[in-house]
Amino acid sequence: MPVDISWIPGDSDLLVTIVAGLVVIGGVGAALIGRNRQAPPREAPPRRDDAAATAAPTVEEAEAPEETVEAVETPEAVDHRFGRLRRRVGTTFGQSLLAIFRRGALSQDDWDELEETLLMADVGAAATDELLADLKARLKAEPDGDPRALLRAALLDVVDPALDRSLALGAPGDGELHSAIVVGVNGVGKTTTVGKLARVLVAEDRTVVLGAADTFRAAAADQLETWGARVGVPVVRAHVDGADPASVAYEAADRARTDAAEVLLVDTAGRLQNKQGLMDELGKIVRVVSKVSPPKEVLLVLDATTGQNGLTQARVFGQVAPLTGIVLTKLDGTAKGGIVLAVQGELGVPVKFVGLGEGADDLAPFDPAGFVDSLLGE
Numbered sequence: 001m002p003v004d005i006s007w008i009p010g011d012s013d014l015l016v017t018i019v020a021g022l023v024v025i026g027g028v029g030a031a032l033i034g035r036n037r038q039a040p041p042r043e044a045p046p047r048r049d050d051a052a053a054t055a056a057p058t059v060e061e062a063e064a065p066e067e068t069v070e071a072v073e074t075p076e077a078v079d080h081r082f083g084r085l086r087r088r089v090g091t092t093f094g095q096s097l098l099a100i101f102r103r104g105a106l107s108q109d110d111w112d113e114l115e116e117t118l119l120m121a122d123v124g125a126a127a128t129d130e131l132l133a134d135l136k137a138r139l140k141a142e143p144d145g146d147p148r149a150l151l152r153a154a155l156l157d158v159v160d161p162a163l164d165r166s167l168a169l170g171a172p173g174d175g176e177l178h179s180a181i182v183v184g185v186n187g188v189g190k191t192t193t194v195g196k197l198a199r200v201l202v203a204e205d206r207t208v209v210l211g212a213a214d215t216f217r218a219a220a221a222d223q224l225e226t227w228g229a230r231v232g233v234p235v236v237r238a239h240v241d242g243a244d245p246a247s248v249a250y251e252a253a254d255r256a257r258t259d260a261a262e263v264l265l266v267d268t269a270g271r272l273q274n275k276q277g278l279m280d281e282l283g284k285i286v287r288v289v290s291k292v293s294p295p296k297e298v299l300l301v302l303d304a305t306t307g308q309n310g311l312t313q314a315r316v317f318g319q320v321a322p323l324t325g326i327v328l329t330k331l332d333g334t335a336k337g338g339i340v341l342a343v344q345g346e347l348g349v350p351v352k353f354v355g356l357g358e359g360a361d362d363l364a365p366f367d368p369a370g371f372v373d374s375l376l377g378e
Contacts, residue, residue, distance in 0.1 A: 072232040073360075075199035081364035082354075093121035093338060094155070094375030101135070101147040111136075122307040124342030131158050131341070152372055158341045161368040163350035168296040168324065169263050172205050177256055179264040179293040181249075181285060183321055184301035185313055186270035189329040189355065191220050193301045194267045195227025196355070196363035197327075201263050202231045203361075209259060211252025211266040212237040213245040213285060224267055230360070234259070245269055246284040253292035264293060279320040286321075297324045299352070304331040304339050311339070311346055318347050325352035327363075332356045337375060340366075 096117050100110055111132065118128040134154040142150065169178040182197070184190040194210065201208050210228050212221035212235055221237040228235040236252035249266050256264040268285060289295055298321050302310040317323060326343055331354045340351055351366045 073230045075203040075231060076361040078200055078203050078365060081361065082356075082367040082370050084364075093117055093123075094151075094372075095377055098148060098151055098376060101151050106139070118338065121338035122342060123338035124308070124311060124345060127158055127338075127341040127345040130345065131155070134158070148376060152376060155341075155372045155375065156368060158345065159368040159372060160344065160350075163344070163368075165325070165350045165352045165366055165368075167352065169201075169206075170296075172262065174262070177253075177261060177264060177293040179253060179256075179266065179289055179295045180297035180299060181266045181268060181282075181289065181295050181321075182299050182301060182327075183268050183282060183317055183323075184270050186217065188270070188301050188303040188306075188313075190214075190270055190301045191223050191267050192227070193327050193329060193353075193355065193363065194265050195224060196360065197265060197299075197353070198227060198233050199231055199361060200353075200363060201265075202233065206263050207259070207261045208233045208263045208265060209252055209256035209261045210235045211249050211264060213249045213252070214267050214269045215241070215243045215245050215248060216269045220267065245281060246288045249285045250288040250291070253289045257292050264289070266295075275316060275320065278316070282321050298322055299325050299327050300349075301327045301329060302339070302343065304328045304337070304354075307339060308342075311342055314343055314347055318349070323347065323349050325350055327351075327353045327355070328366075329355035337371075340371065 097114060100106070100114050100117070103110060106114075114135075115128060115132060118131060119125070123131065131154055134157055135150070138145065138150045138154060167180070169180060170176055180197075182190060182194050184193075191214065198208050198210060210224055210233055212224045214220035215238045218241060221235070225235045225237065227233075234255065236248065236255050238248050245268065249268075252266060253264055255261075266285065266289065268282065286295055286298075300314060300317050300321075300323050302314060304310070306313075314323075314326070326347070326349055328340065328343075328351055331337065331340075340354075343349070344351060353363055354366050354371075355363050
């Protein structure tokens with residue numbers, strides 16, 4: 001509403017200016033009063049001794065990630081592994097043999113059936129002939145003997161409990177470095193076996209270094225590192241893809257010597273273009289490792305489910321490497337079990353370890369008596 005100032009004497013323009021100024025000042029004051037009424041009371045500043053506790057974190061504190069320490073696993077003790085796992089030996093040929101053998105006086109047809117059963121179980125021709133000859137001799141000597149006892153004794157003779165199945169890697173704490181080279185074609189579980197063997201050795205309180213010398217398969221070194229990390233075992237691998245396997249093996253041996261480790265396990269490539277290439281590569285690895293620690297073990301890994309194909313692999317590796325022992329993987333479920341008898345008869349090399357499952361600690365020292373009992377369902 002306009003203000004009538006015509007009654008005021010004097011300079012009207014000056015009065016208008018004064019009134020307008022008062023109106024502006026009044027509006028600003030009202031606004032300030034309203035804001036003061038709405039604003040919350042200010043908090044008292046922290047005391048001097050609380051300043052450090054309420055201070056904002058520095059950039060380093062705010063961005064520093066939490067450290068996560070992965071727990072190192074303790075592998076299962078080795079002594080009773082086979083006893084725990086023997087029920088997994090998925091064979092039926094032992095029971096089939098026993099059923100035939102219990103018929104009493106065996107006809108020629110029965111002996112033919114026995115031979116066929118053994119061959120179908122991948123026992124192999126040589127081991128089959130040996131086992132049948134032994135059974136005939138036992139039946140002749142003890143015609144009224146217990147069939148199960150006679151069959152068990154014959155199978156044990158073929159498996160040969162007298163063979164030394166221990167790893168020639170010295171005793172824990174002997175202060176020496178002992179090396180082992182693991183060979184086998186790709187796909188048999190070779191790298192996994194190396195990792196599981198490391199767990200066996202750690203369970204025996206050994207210090208171990210792993211050499212990832214399978215440089216032709218990119219995933220092999222990663223897989224081995226995973227196994228090593230789980231039990232706190234260092235892994236030496238190639239710095240570039242496709243590196244010379246022998247150079248990796250030598251670097252691993254040198255690392256093991258520097259660390260004063262007790263055991264070196266070297267994983268090798270399983271697929272080369274020809275037998276000569278395989279021979280050259282394995283020979284080179286053995287030579288360079290021998291400069292640090294001559295290998296005491298050359299272990300051949302075989303897939304128990306491959307049957308006679310596994311025997312062929314064994315023959316090839318037996319020609320190019322001084323094999324000291326066999327590790328049979330996948331001796332559960334679909335495996336027939338006869339490959340144990342065949343490979344020993346073929347190579348004269350003992351089966352030292354068997355894989356009876358997919359668990360990290362399902363690799364066990366081979367127990368001849370336990371194996372035969374599992375075949376017969378005992």
